[in-house]
Amino acid sequence: MFLEERKDVAGGYSCNHSSPLQIAQGVLFKKCKSQLKYSTHTNLAKAWNKIYFTGQPFSTSHTTVDPKEMKKFQLLAYKWWDEHGEYSALHSMNDIRVPFIRDTVLNMRNDHPLGSPLSGMKILDIGCGGGLLTEPLGRLGASVTGIDPVEDNIRTAELHKSFDPVLGKRIQYKSCSLEDLVEEASETFDSIVASEVVEHVADVEMFVRCCSRVLKPEGSLFITTINKSQLSYLLGIVVAEKVLGIVPAGTHEWEKFIAPEELERILESNGFLVKTVKGMLYNPLFGSWSWIGSTSINYALHAVKSTAQEQSGPSEPPLEIDKEQLQTEASIGTGS
DSSP states (O other): OOOSSSOOOOOOOOOOOSOHHHHHTTOOOOOOOSOOOOOOGGGOOOOOTTOOOOSSOOOSSSOOSOHHHHHHHHTTGGGTTOTTSTTHHHHHHHHHHHHHHHHHHHHTOSOOOTTOTTTTOEEEEETOTTTTTHHHHHHTTOEEEEEOSOHHHHHHHHHHHTTOHHHHHHEEEEOOOTHHHHTTSTTOEEEEEEETOGGGOSOHHHHHHHHHHHEEEEEEEEEEEEOOSHHHHIIIIIIIIIISOOSOTTSOOGGGOOOHHHHHHHHHHTTEEEEEEEEEEEETTTTEEEEESOOSSEEEEEEEEOOHHHHSSSOOHHHHHHHHHHHHHHHHOOOO
């Protein structure tokens, strides 16, 4: 209804820390004979290594991204809008991640502007690439800032945005790292989207702290990422990279994947309350994503930043009561 260009539709944790090498032994695979462009979530890297947080004002005198990562994805910068190319899985992921963001925001708002459900919202899209997620959010009425450290990605995003005059008023792109925004955009955004980014961050807790700095109290953080499980190693690395060769070898490191319960722990220790965790599954035969009960491979997460009062000071009785009430609300959840 809201997205003209794309179809508009829109859990239990699972984590096994057995050695990844053990699960690959004895498994035989056959080469895929079709010419399917199976571009999985492993093509979604956004070069966000070496994020740091010192507790002091952020300095822009040091780089926070890995030059090797930037070079890797700079080579693909012109392919972002090829729906059948390396980023095909990202295009189809919009079918579930855009409605997930939209519906969650609507459930938290009292007003529902017709035709522009995200009108009045300021959203930060971290690791925006060519703007695949930024543009749909802009078309839903949001004012979106997309950031990416790869300048060629931003150039591609700017060029594609120029074809739609409406987006020119709603979207701005910046070639910068997350910490570059911390001082200039403290508590600026109503929502933050970090889709397929967390698994490329050197220190997830530092990354979360940066997000908290630029997000308004009670603002929403949306994350999609990959679980650190046997299946994620088998399908995301062994099959996709080593067997079928549909993703460049070395695109991902299994050690950087993160289990949903670990991500939830980090978020809650930094002033966030996790509201929803949902499993995702990509079907390479049909090139489509769907929601599933298991989070053993991919998952989406929605968390809300606590208010300043809830984050400050030791655990006093009044705050404990408020926290228990918030936890009760989280257990009910929207489940959308």
